[in-house]
Amino acid sequence: MSIIEKVQYIWPEIAMFIATCVVMVLGLSPSLAIRRLCSPVCGAALVIAGLLAVMGPDTAPAALPHLMPYAKVIVAGVGLLLLLLLAGTVDREEESLIATGRARFNPLRTNRAEFYAFFLFSLTGVMLCASASDLIWLFLALELTSLPTYIMVTVSTRGRSHEAGVKYFFLGALGAATFLYGFAMLYGGTGTTDLSGIRQHFAEHGINSIAMLGLLLSVLGIGFKIAAVPMHFYTPDVYEGAAAPVSAFLAFVPKTAGFLAIMLIASLPGWGYGPVAGADGVIRDGLGAGASLPEALRLTLWVMAALTMTVGNVLALWQNSVKRILAYSSIAHSGYMLVGIIAGPVGERFIDNGLAAVLFYLLAYGVMNVGTFAVLACLEKSGGAALQSGARSTGLETGATTEIETVDDLRGLCRTHPAMGWTMVLCSLSLLGFPPLLGFMGKFPLFTAGIAAGEIPLVIVLGINSAIAAFYYLRLVAAPLLEDPSPASPPATPTPFPARPMAALLSAASVLILVGFAGVLMKQSAKAGETVVSPGHTAGRGASDGVAAWNP
Amino acid sequence: MLATYLPVLLILLMTITFATANLVITRLLGPSRAGGSVKSMTYESGMNPVGTARKRFNVRFYLIAVVFLVFDVEIIFLYPWATTFANLEPGSQDSAIWLGRIMFFLATTVVAYLYGWRKGVFKFD
Numbered sequence: 001m002s003i004i005e006k007v008q009y010i011w012p013e014i015a016m017f018i019a020t021c022v023v024m025v026l027g028l029s030p031s032l033a034i035r036r037l038c039s040p041v042c043g044a045a046l047v048i049a050g051l052l053a054v055m056g057p058d059t060a061p062a063a064l065p066h067l068m069p070y071a072k073v074i075v076a077g078v079g080l081l082l083l084l085l086l087a088g089t090v091d092r093e094e095e096s097l098i099a100t101g102r103a104r105f106n107p108l109r110t111n112r113a114e115f116y117a118f119f120l121f122s123l124t125g126v127m128l129c130a131s132a133s134d135l136i137w138l139f140l141a142l143e144l145t146s147l148p149t150y151i152m153v154t155v156s157t158r159g160r161s162h163e164a165g166v167k168y169f170f171l172g173a174l175g176a177a178t179f180l181y182g183f184a185m186l187y188g189g190t191g192t193t194d195l196s197g198i199r200q201h202f203a204e205h206g207i208n209s210i211a212m213l214g215l216l217l218s219v220l221g222i223g224f225k226i227a228a229v230p231m232h233f234y235t236p237d238v239y240e241g242a243a244a245p246v247s248a249f250l251a252f253v254p255k256t257a258g259f260l261a262i263m264l265i266a267s268l269p270g271w272g273y274g275p276v277a278g279a280d281g282v283i284r285d286g287l288g289a290g291a292s293l294p295e296a297l298r299l300t301l302w303v304m305a306a307l308t309m310t311v312g313n314v315l316a317l318w319q320n321s322v323k324r325i326l327a328y329s330s331i332a333h334s335g336y337m338l339v340g341i342i343a344g345p346v347g348e349r350f351i352d353n354g355l356a357a358v359l360f361y362l363l364a365y366g367v368m369n370v371g372t373f374a375v376l377a378c379l380e381k382s383g384g385a386a387l388q389s390g391a392r393s394t395g396l397e398t399g400a401t402t403e404i405e406t407v408d409d410l411r412g413l414c415r416t417h418p419a420m421g422w423t424m425v426l427c428s429l430s431l432l433g434f435p436p437l438l439g440f441m442g443k444f445p446l447f448t449a450g451i452a453a454g455e456i457p458l459v460i461v462l463g464i465n466s467a468i469a470a471f472y473y474l475r476l477v478a479a480p481l482l483e484d485p486s487p488a489s490p491p492a493t494p495t496p497f498p499a500r501p502m503a504a505l506l507s508a509a510s511v512l513i514l515v516g517f518a519g520v521l522m523k524q525s526a527k528a529g530e531t532v533v534s535p536g537h538t539a540g541r542g543a544s545d546g547v548a549a550w551n552p
Numbered sequence: 553m554l555a556t557y558l559p560v561l562l563i564l565l566m567t568i569t570f571a572t573a574n575l576v577i578t579r580l581l582g583p584s585r586a587g588g589s590v591k592s593m594t595y596e597s598g599m600n601p602v603g604t605a606r607k608r609f610n611v612r613f614y615l616i617a618v619v620f621l622v623f624d625v626e627i628i629f630l631y632p633w634a635t636t637f638a639n640l641e642p643g644s645q646d647s648a649i650w651l652g653r654i655m656f657f658l659a660t661t662v663v664a665y666l667y668g669w670r671k672g673v674f675k676f677d
Contacts, residue, residue, distance in 0.1 A: 004649055021663040028670035107672045 006133065009060055012049035012072050013127045019045030020120040027113025030105045032098070038116045039499075042083050045120060049127070050076035062133060063199060063267035063531055070359060070528035071130035071260055078252055078366035079123045081510075084503035085245040085374050088495070090115045090155055111155045118148030122253050129260040135183045135193040138261055142179070142225065145257040146172050149250060156243035164241025171234040175224025182217030185210050186268075198268050203287060207269055207294055216300050218265050225258030226334040227327075229307040236319075239327035244403050245500070247323060248373030251330045252366040259358055262341055266301075267531060269294050271344030291346060291453065301342050302458060309335030309465040316472045320406050325472055326372055329431060332469060337361055339462055340446050343453035345531045350445060350522045352452040356529030357445035360522060364430070364442035367514065371427030371507030372476070375413075375420045378500045379404045379492040404492050407475055412485035417492065419501060421480035423508040430511045432473035433466055438511045441518045615673045626661050630654070 007014075019041055027038045053072035059065045088095075090111040097103035125144030132138035150172060154165030187193050189211025190201040202211070224231035239247040274290015275283045285295045292298050312332030319325045340361065343354030350356050380401040404410070414421030430439035443466070450459040485491070494501070514521065585591070594601050633654050640647050668674065 021660070024663065025666050025670055028667070107670060113667075113670075 006131070008057055009068060009131050010128070011056055012052040012076075013124050013131070015048050015052055016045050016120050016124040016127065019048075020117045020124065023120060024113050024117040027116060028107045028110070030107075032095075035112060038112055039083055039087065042116050042120055043080060046076045046079045046083065046123070053127075060131075060133075061196065063195065063270075064263060064355070064528070065532060066527045066530055067260070067263075067359075068130050070524050071256075072127045074359075074363045074366065075123055075126045075130075075253075075256060078363070078370065081367070081370045081503050081506055082245070082249050082252065083119070084499040084506070085248055085370060085377055086115075086119065087245075087499035088497040089243050089245050115152060115155060118152050119249070122146075122148040122152070122249075126253055126257040126260070129257045129264075132261075132264060133195055135186060135195065135198075138195075138264060139176075139180060139183055142222070142257055142261055143176060145254055146176070146225065149246075149254060152246050152249065153238060153242040156246040157241075160241040161243065162241075164238045167241075168234055168238045171231070172224060175221050175231055177221070178224070179218045179221025182214045182219070182221055185214030185217060187214075189214055195264060195268065199270070202269050206287070212294065212296055215265060215269065215294075215297050219262060219297065219300060219304075222258050222261050222265070223304060225254045225261070226337075227255065227308075227331045228304050228334045228338065229311050229331070230304075232308065232311065232331045235331055236315075236324045236327040239330070240321060240323045244323065244373045244377035247326070248370050248377070251326070251369050251373070252362075255330070255334060256362050256366070259337060259341070259362060262338075263355055263358070266293060266297070266341055266344070269297065270531070271346075273298075291344075293342065293344065298342060301338055302455075305335050305338035305342060305458060306461045307335075308332065308338065309461060310468075313465050313468040313472075317468070319472070320408075322372075322376060322405065322407055322410065322476065325407075325476065326369070329469065329472070330369070332465065333361075333365055333431075335465070336443065336446055336462060337365075339450050339455070339458055342458065343446075343449040343455060345529060346449060346452040348526075348530070350526035351448040353526055353529045354446070354449035354453065355531070356522070356526040357442075357449045359528050360525040361442040361446065363521065363525075364438045364514075367507050367510045368427045368430040368437075368439055371423050371504055371511060372431065374500060374504035374507060375410075375424045375427075376403050376405075378420055378495055378504055379409075379413075379417065380495050381409065381490045381492050401493075406489075407479050408486045408489055409492060410476065410479040411483040413480035413492075416485055417494065419505060420494075423504045424480050425477050426508045426511050428473045428476040432470055432477075436515060438514050438518075441515060441522075445522075612676070619668050619673055622664060623661070626657075626664075629657065 023038050023041050026041060027035055029035050050073050053069045053076065056069065058069060060068055094103070094110055098105055122145050125141050125146075125148075128141035128144060129138065132141055150165055150169040153168055154161055183193075186198060189208050190198045192198055192201065198211075207215070220231070223229075224234075227235045239250060242250065270287070271291060271293055272288050273285050273292055273294045275295075276286030276289035277283050293301065309332050312328045312330070312335060316325050316328030316332065319328060337358045340354035340358035343357075345355050346352045350360075380403055382401050410421075410424060412421075413424060426437065430437040433439045433443040447459055447462065450456075450462065590596065633650075637647070637650055637654075640650065
């Protein structure tokens with residue numbers, strides 16, 4: 001498919017790109033009224049991109065033909081929540097200096113234009129990941145997602161965010177180099193960078209060792225984007241160093257891009273492999289003989305999933321900073337979702353389709369994750385570490401406050417700040433997977449898909465980990481709900497940005513209300529998770545009408 | 553199979569030979585004089601260096617350099633496009649697409665220019 005034919009699928013991305021250009025110039029205006037237009041323009045772009053994705057073509061000639069509309073709509077939807085949360089993150093100090101007449105607007109000093117432009121760029125990158133039909137395209141889309149986030153982390157606060165940004169950048173470069181090497185090997189092993197071409201090559205000639213090494217390296221490298229073991233080391237430090245709204249962004253956006261990319265990479269060999277006896281009687285891994293990924297890839301993902309869940313959950317138990325707890329929980333959730341990737345599309349029903357489960361879980365995780373980080377972003381306390389380590393001392397009242405940070409700061413929140421306290425309680429329970437909430441709706445199909453695929457040991461690991469997770473999530477629930485406000489720490493005050501509590505309340509409401517629409521959402525994600533049948537596949541896997549779309 | 557790499561081997565040998573030969577021949581043929589004040593200068597037959605290399609430059613040159621680099625690279629992309637565009641069949645349907653592509657590319661350059669202008673990069677005061 002030529003790039004010209006491909007344009008019909010990427011209108012949402014084009015709309016976002018145009019908005020990015022507009023925002024980049026608007027944010028540099030000396031007039032406050034025009035500068036303030038940045039986030040409404042971003043919001044409009046996200047709404048338009050979502051609408052274009054819904055109205056656009058429903059089916060593409062790819063391994064996951066219906067993936068694009070669903071993926072782009074959830075990115076736009078959670079993107080809107082994140083946009084509300086990002087209000088006032090970068091230019092609070094500058095704007096307050098200008099408002100009080102103590103400084104003049106200096107376009108070289110301000111970061112607002114770049115910050116919102118990078119926000120849109122990053123989301124555009126995720127959408128492009130969903131549309132990728134080529135390895136080079138996929139690489140560029142993944143990097144378009146990540147490169148802006150390095151800068152967003154660095155400019156988000158003073159002090160620690162610089163360390164976080166540098167750490168994130170270098171480890172990100174390592175991850176990118178790893179999967180780029182994998183992509184190069186895939187090209188070397190199959191002779192094409194086109195995803196459907198590679199699929200065809202695998203189906204006709206099997207997977208040679210170079211291509212297999214390429215698949216493994218790609219998955220490992222993309223593990224950085226989803227914060228999976230062994231590429232998870234940056235997560236707690238970076239999430240802790242960045243401002244809470246940016247941490248929420250990091251936990252959803254690169255993760256979504258990574259999971260979309262892993263789905264595309266895993267769909268190259270497909271889920272139809274199993275042991276088959278060759279002519280010489282030796283048992284090998286063969287296409288069409290079973291219902292799992294090629295054994296080497298399955299085993300790698302299996303070990304990654306089990307370790308990611310366990311490391312994330314166990315290390316989260318020892319943390320006292322809420323952001324670090326949420327960072328480790330973000331690692332653990334990646335492990336849960338990898339179970340869905342390993343299971344793959346076992347059947348057409350939602351509960352049998354691991355990919356659909358992952359797609360649904362991404363939405364659920366995005367919503368509840370924004371809620372927990374929003375509570376941290378909405379409340380601040382006077383004094384704190386940022387003052388001592390702050391690069392510029394301005395002696396301003398805004399510089400003297402820091403985000404609330406430890407579990408102690410959350411104590412008694414349901415009484416002092418009821419809205420925030422209950423948001424924390426609801427979203428933490430949802431992250432835990434407490435039954436009537438959205439998180440449960442997301443986690444349940446991961447279990448059923450794993451069982452349907454016969455991955456019983458992995459499902460047991462998943463179950464044990466969900467139990468471990470209860471310890472630290474219940475701390476986040478008990479502190480605001482049951483405990484008294486801590487007398488030692490200074491009382492938390494709300495930040496002066498009304499958009500942030502709005503994001504928190506919307507997330508908390510979504511955790512409840514989206515449960516009512518779970519049927520519709522599951523239907524949509526089941527459709528998005530459908531795969532076309534590979535030529536060697538046996539019956540009972542994927543939609544049979546996909547054959548026509550498969551062979552262009 | 554290995555024969556396809558023969559040119560690479562040849563290039564490698566030529567590189568090594570060229571480098572060593574240059575050193576050896578200079579040693580053999582060149583007159584060897586003791587070092588003088590001119591000989592030990594940074595540029596033996598160039599301009600006289602003035603001052604130290606650790607001089608401070610105005611920080612605004614950094615922005616100019618960055619902007620120059622960006623636009624320079626963008627303009628370089630026009631050359632391969634221009635040579636390929638001239639080879640297109642006259643009146644073919646591709647020409648509109650090709651023109652559209654480069655126009656889109658140039659539009660992004662304009663946005664970059666606008667951004668630089670609003671950011672105050674071109675302001676000298």
